[in-house]
Amino acid sequence: MAFRCFSSYLLAFFCMFFGFHCVAASQIDSANLWIEEEFQPSTLSKSAQIAEMNWFIEAARPYKGMQIRVVSETLNTHEYEANRLAKAFYQITGIHVVHELTGEDDVVKKMSAQMLTGQNLYDAYISDSDLIGTHFRSGKVLVLSDFMQGQGKQVTLPSLDLNDFIGLKFTTGPDGKLYQLPDxxxxxxxxxxxxxxxxxxxxxxxxxxxxxxxxxxxxxxxxxxxxxxxxxxxxxxxxxxxxxxxxxxxxxxxxxxxxxxxxxxxxxxxxxxxxxxxxxxxxxxxxxxxxxxxxxxxxxxxxxxxxxxxxxxxxxxxxxxxxxxxxxxxxxxxxxxxxxxxxxxxxxxxxxxxxxxxxxxxxxxxxxxxxxxxxxxxxxxxxxxxxGMKSGYQDAGSWTILKSTPLKNQQAAWLYAQFVVSKTVSLRKTMMTLTPIRRSDIDSQFMTAKAPYLGGLVEFYRSNARDVWTPTGxxxxxxxxxxxxxxxxxxxxxxxxxxxxxxxxxxxxxxxxxxxxxxxxxxxxxxxxxxxxxxxxxxxxxxxxxxxxxxxxxxxxxxxxxxxxxxx
Incomplete structure (x- = not known):
């Protein structure tokens, strides 16, 4: 209880210092509770986690009450997102997420159908970066690097820290632009x-x-x-x-x-x-x-x-x-x-x-x-x-948003995508599912302690090999x-x-x-x-x-x- 009261005080301070509007007490309490009971360990201090969650609360205010639909293949990582993180995101932001799980082939078919028809079937997809050659040629995928500087600027997390992601080279087109965000x-x-x-x-x-x-x-x-x-x-x-x-x-x-x-x-x-x-x-x-x-x-x-x-x-x-x-x-x-x-x-x-x-x-x-x-x-x-040749394959399931999705849905879906890869959440997700995306998580003391039980996985991701095992290009x-x-x-x-x-x-x-x-x-x-x-x-x-x-x-x-x- 003492931590939650102290957390509320810190939230109020951040609201006042950064000029944010006051937020619903229930959302603050929800954020505190998730940080304390679920989002540990983290590479962030608890006060930094609180600040990051407070940003989500404020940024999501125009979209509160919306429902968005996303789809991904059935992997442990995405099951954790669908069953736990979607619930946390709703309680913290007020945006309801229907996170659907299906086969990998079906995800590709659904995305292809939306690209072909222009109908908004889903607001975001988690699909392999193997599609990067398709995306940069099609003209139908939201260019994230442009979006983050334009219509998505107000909903782009200041602490997203793209340089911390180990797979951005896999989701970047020959034009140097980012089309997908690794999940x-x-x-x-x-x-x-x-x-x-x-x-x-x-x-x-x-x-x-x-x-x-x-x-x-x-x-x-x-x-x-x-x-x-x-x-x-x-x-x-x-x-x-x-x-x-x-x-x-x-x-x-x-x-x-x-x-x-x-x-x-x-x-x-x-x-x-x-x-x-x-x-x-x-x-x-x-x-x-x-x-x-x-x-x-x-x-x-x-x-x-x-x-x-x-x-x-x-x-x-x-x-x-x-x-x-x-x-x-x-x-x-x-x-x-x-x-x-x-x-x-x-x-x-x-x-x-x-x-x-x-x-x-x-x-x-x-x-x-x-x-x-x-x-x-x-x-x-x-x-x-x-x-000097690639030595094998690495899957990089990545957030992908299509241009045919209405702007408001794009923005709300982008908030959810960033939430499930945010530093507040990512280390806990990595510990639960062992599919790391952030260098800071891989190098953390928590992964060092876990390494003897993972048979070489941590050693792989701490080495240069993570750049030599690559997805389809x-x-x-x-x-x-x-x-x-x-x-x-x-x-x-x-x-x-x-x-x-x-x-x-x-x-x-x-x-x-x-x-x-x-x-x-x-x-x-x-x-x-x-x-x-x-x-x-x-x-x-x-x-x-x-x-x-x-x-x-x-x-x-x-x-x-x-x-x-x-x-x-």
């Missing part, structure tokens, strides 16, 4: 059973069989050797069948993202360059300046290049040889149960959004003291990968329209309806066709296809697409600590 981030990292890899008997056996140390694989050959070792030589641990590799392959949009979101980049399909390869990115799309000019090798792209086909053959071979048969019936969401069950030795890349689901003390993969038996580390790379001019092709062709390859060569050739040609159609619809930086030439002409040039490499890699591993030091 959550997670990376695709190598996951493995550190306890199994540390067993002296397994280490001796592996060294005898393969001639090098069992450790964190640095390339795909080492990953394959480890998969073979646990699946064919170890076979069982404590009477339970174990597997050396794990993946998912059910015909579903998520299997397409499995390939587009990291697999080809790790193989080395694209060019050197960050956050995405230039002129050829990890989708195999070549750009000239900012104009996409082709995905097929015949047009200078790399989607059906030797590196891309090598990547797909490894995906299929490992799935058939080393993964549980159940893998072919699982998706992104349903695949988690196998890791939790303790039968998997490693996964080449695993979504760290699932960390909260694999740290419960009752799981077979967690020690009695709460520390994990597993670790995350840099994913191994294929034989076409070179230093600006080479992709129509993510909603083009992403659908991935899973359809990849599924046909998995099911044996197409060979790898047939599937990747057809996928590349389909992407070229889509680029051609966009050339008549988009203005700024619209596609302009290169003429078809002999593939050999492009393969003989330096960079991507890369000519066939007949050499096999020799497996290479590092001890865990040395492997994560690479991130530094």
């Amino acid at each position: 959550q981030q997670f990376a695709n990292l190598y996951w493995y059973r550190h306890d199994w890899f540390s067993r002296p008997d397994f280490k001796r056996q592996f060294k005898d069989l393969y001639g090098y140390e069992l450790g964190v694989p640095q390339n795909w050959q080492a990953y394959e050797d480890i998969a073979e070792f646990f699946g064919y030589h170890v076979k069982t641990i404590d009477g339970t069948r174990v597997y050396g590799h794990y993946d998912y392959a059910k015909p579903d949009p998520s299997v397409g993202w499995r390939i587009s979101d990291a697999w080809l980049s790790m193989a080395g399909v694209g060019d050197i360059g960050l956050p995405n390869g230039l002129p050829v990115d990890e989708w195999g799309i070549r750009v000239d300046q900012c104009r996409p000019v082709g995905a097929s090798v015949a047009r200078g792209g790399a989607l059906n290049s030797p590196a891309a086909k090598y990547a797909m053959r490894k995906y299929i071979d490992w799935l058939n040889k080393f993964a549980p048969e159940d893998s072919k019936r699982l998706t992104f969401k349903s695949s988690l149960k196998w890791l939790k069950g303790g039968q998997v030795a490693q996964q080449i890349f695993w979504y760290t959004a699932f960390v909260p689901d694999v740290i419960s003390s009752n799981l077979a993969i967690v020690n009695p003291d709460g520390t994990p038996k597993w670790r995350v580390a840099p994913s191994p790379v294929g034989k076409y990968w070179r230093s 600006t080479n992709v001019p129509d993510y909603p329209g083009m992403a659908q092709y991935w899973w359809r062709f990849i599924s046909d390859i998995i099911l044996g309806k197409l060979t790898v060569d047939e599937g990747m050739d057809q996928l590349a040609n389909k992407m070229d066709q889509h680029l051609f159609e966009l050339s008549h619809k988009q203005g700024v930086c619209s596609p302009q296809l290169n003429p078809i030439q002999s593939e050999q002409i492009w393969l003989d040039k330096p960079g991507s697409p890369k000519r066939f490499d007949p050499l096999n890699q020799r497996g290479r591993t590092l001890p865990y600590q040395e492997a994560i030091n690479v991130w530094q």
